[in-house]
Amino acid sequence: MTDTDRGRPGLRDRKKRRTRAALSEAALRLVAERGLDQVTVEEISEAVEVSARTFFNYFASKDEALLGDPAAEAELLTRRILAAPPDLSAFDAVRSAFDDVVAAIEADREVWRLRLTVIAANPSLLPRLVSGNAATERLLVAAVAQRLGLDPCHGHPMLVTTVAGAVFRTALMRWAEEPAPAPLRELVAEAFTAVAAGLPDPRATR
Amino acid sequence: MTDTDRGRPGLRDRKKRRTRAALSEAALRLVAERGLDQVTVEEISEAVEVSARTFFNYFASKDEALLGDPAAEAELLTRRILAAPPDLSAFDAVRSAFDDVVAAIEADREVWRLRLTVIAANPSLLPRLVSGNAATERLLVAAVAQRLGLDPCHGHPMLVTTVAGAVFRTALMRWAEEPAPAPLRELVAEAFTAVAAGLPDPRATR
Numbered sequence: 001m002t003d004t005d006r007g008r009p010g011l012r013d014r015k016k017r018r019t020r021a022a023l024s025e026a027a028l029r030l031v032a033e034r035g036l037d038q039v040t041v042e043e044i045s046e047a048v049e050v051s052a053r054t055f056f057n058y059f060a061s062k063d064e065a066l067l068g069d070p071a072a073e074a075e076l077l078t079r080r081i082l083a084a085p086p087d088l089s090a091f092d093a094v095r096s097a098f099d100d101v102v103a104a105i106e107a108d109r110e111v112w113r114l115r116l117t118v119i120a121a122n123p124s125l126l127p128r129l130v131s132g133n134a135a136t137e138r139l140l141v142a143a144v145a146q147r148l149g150l151d152p153c154h155g156h157p158m159l160v161t162t163v164a165g166a167v168f169r170t171a172l173m174r175w176a177e178e179p180a181p182a183p184l185r186e187l188v189a190e191a192f193t194a195v196a197a198g199l200p201d202p203r204a205t206r
Numbered sequence: 207m208t209d210t211d212r213g214r215p216g217l218r219d220r221k222k223r224r225t226r227a228a229l230s231e232a233a234l235r236l237v238a239e240r241g242l243d244q245v246t247v248e249e250i251s252e253a254v255e256v257s258a259r260t261f262f263n264y265f266a267s268k269d270e271a272l273l274g275d276p277a278a279e280a281e282l283l284t285r286r287i288l289a290a291p292p293d294l295s296a297f298d299a300v301r302s303a304f305d306d307v308v309a310a311i312e313a314d315r316e317v318w319r320l321r322l323t324v325i326a327a328n329p330s331l332l333p334r335l336v337s338g339n340a341a342t343e344r345l346l347v348a349a350v351a352q353r354l355g356l357d358p359c360h361g362h363p364m365l366v367t368t369v370a371g372a373v374f375r376t377a378l379m380r381w382a383e384e385p386a387p388a389p390l391r392e393l394v395a396e397a398f399t400a401v402a403a404g405l406p407d408p409r410a411t412r
Contacts, residue, residue, distance in 0.1 A: 091405040123333035130332050148407060156408045159376050159397050163405065166372035170365050191365050198404045199297040199369065201354060202362045 020058045021111075022048045027065040028114045036062075036122045063128050066118055070132035074139045076100055081143040090144045090157070094164040095192045102185050105172070109184075116176040137161055167191045226264045227314075228254045233271040234320045242268075242328045269334050272324055276338035280345045282306055287349040296350045296363070300370040301398045308391045311378070315390075322382040343367055373397045 026047040030039040041062055045055045059065040080097035081090075088096065105112045119125055144157035152158075171187040181187065194200075232253040236245040247268055251261045265271040286303035287296075294302065311318045325331055350363035358364075377393040387393065400406075 089405070089407045123337060126332045126336050127329035130336070131329060150408070154408075155376075155380055155393070155397065156400070158380070159373070159400060160405055162372045162376045163369055163401060166368045167365070170361075170368045174361055174364070187361070191361065194362070194365060195369060195401070196404045198402045199295070199366055201295045202356070202360075 016058075019048070019050065019054070021108075023050070023055060023058055024065050024068070025111050025114075027062060028111060028118055031062075031066060031118050031122070032114055036118075036124065063125055066115065066125065067129055067132065068115060070136055073101055074136035077136070078139050078143045081140065081147060084147075090148050090160050091164065091196065093147060094140065094144065094160055095196075098164070098168055098188060099185070101168075102188055106184050113176050116173070133165070137165065140165075163195065164192075167195050222264075225254070225256065225260070227317075229256070229261060229264055230271050230274070231317050231320075233268060234317060234324055237272060237324050237328070238320055242324075242330065269331055272321065272331065273335055273338065274321060276342055279307060280342035283342070284345050284349045287346065287353060290353075296354050296366050297370065297402065299353060300346065300350065300366055301402075304370070304374055304394060305391075307374075308394055312390050319382050322378070339371070343371065346371075369401065370398075373401050 023044060027039070027044045030044060030047065039062065041055050042052050044062065044065065045052045055065070077094075077097045080100060081093050084093035084096050119129060140161045141157045142152050144160050145152040145154065148154075148157065150157060168188060168191075171184065171191045175181045175184045175187050194202075229250060233245070233250045236250060236253065245268065247261050248258050250268065250271065251258045261271070283300075283303045286306060287299050290299035290302050325335060346367045347363045348358050350366050351358040351360065354360075354363065356363060374394060374397075377390065377397045381387045381390045381393050400408075
C-alpha cells in the first residue's frame with residue numbers, strides 16, 4: 001500500500017488503475033450481455049483473473065463497478081472550477097472544468113457507450129447513480145459559490161451547476177445514442193455555446 | 207363512466223379528481239410519517255374511506271399514488287408549447303408552458319412539499335420517477351421540434367427541453383427546501399431569466 005516506493009514512482013498506482021478499469025469493463029460487458037441479475041462478482045473477477053477479494057479492494061459492490069468513479073470525477077471538476085481563470089464567469093468556469101472529463105470519456109469511448117447502455121437497460125442502478133450525481137452536485141455548488149463569494153444557499157451556484165450538468169448529460173446522451181456521432185468535445189462545446197447565448201432558436205439552415 | 211351525462215357537465219369528473227387527490231395526499235402523509243414499506247394500499251384507502259378496489263381505479267400501485275400525474279402534466283406542457291405565440295423562441299415557449307404547472311403546484315403547496323420530501327427520503331421511488339420524466343421529456347422534445355420544424359434528432363429541441371427541465375426542477379427544489387420561500391412562480395421566473403441571459407454572474411450586490 002506504499003505508493004512512495006522510491007525509484008518507481010506511480011508504478012503501483014498505474015497498475016491499480018489498470019486493474020480497476022479492467023474490472024469495470026468486464027462488469028459492463030458481462031452485464032450488457034446477460035443482464036444485471038445474471039452476473040456475479042465472482043464471474044467479473046474471474047474474467048480479469050483476480051480473486052473476488054481483490055474485486056472488493058476496488059469496489060464495494062457490483063453496481064459500483066458499473067458506474068465509474070463519480071467521486072474522482074467530482075474532485076477533478078471541483079479543482080478545475082476553483083482554478084479556472086478569474087475573468088471567466090462561473091458558468092464558463094464550470095464549462096471549462098468539463099474539458100478533462102470529456103477527454104477522459106473520449107479516451108475510453110467504448111466503455112462509456114457500454115456504460116450508458118447498461119444504465120438505460122437497468123433502472124435499478126438509478127438510485128445509486130442519482131445519489132452519486134447529487135453528491136457531485138453539492139460539491140460543485142460549493143465550488144461555484146466559493147468562486148463567486150456567495151453563500152451556497154444563494155440560488156445562482158445551484159442553477160449554474162444544474163444547468164451545466166443538464167448540458168453535459170444531453171451532449172453525452174447524443175454522443176452515446178448516435179451510431180456515428182461527432183466527437184464528444186464538439187457536441188459539448190456546441191451545447192454550452194447555445195446555452196451561453198441564451199438558447200436562441202437555431203437558424204433555419206440548421 | 208359516462209362523463210357526458212346531460213345536465214351535470216363535469217360533476218362526475220370533479221368528484222373523481224377530488225378522490226384521486228385525496229388518495230395521493232393520504233398516501234404521502236402516511237409514507238412521510240411511517241416510511242414507504244410501512245404503508246399498505248389498504249391503509250391509504252381506509253384513510254379516505256374508499257375500498258382498495260377503488261384505489262386501483264385511480265392508481266396501479268402505491269408508488270404511482272405518491273408521484274403525482276406526470277402523464278397529465280406532460281400533456282398540458284405539450285399543448286402549451288405548441289399553442290405559445292409564434293414569435294416566442296422555443297425556449298421561451300417551454301418557459302411559458304410551465305406557468306400552468308407552477309400555478310397547479312402553488313395551489314397545492316403542502317402536498318407538493320410533502321411529495322418532494324417523500325421522494326428525497328425514498329430513493330426506491332427514483333426508477334419510476336426517472337422513467338416518468340424521460341417519457342415527459344420525449345413528448346416535450348417532439349413538441350419543440352414540431353414548433354421549430356426540426357427533426358427531433360436535431361440536438362436543439364433536446365437541449366431546450368433538458369435545460370428548461372433543470373431550471374424548473376432547481377427552482378422547485380429551492381422552493382421545497384427553504385422554510386419560508388418566495389412564491390414558486392418568482393423563483394421559476396428568476397431562474398429562467400438568468401438562463402435566457404446566458405447565466406452571467408450575479409451582481410456583487412446579490
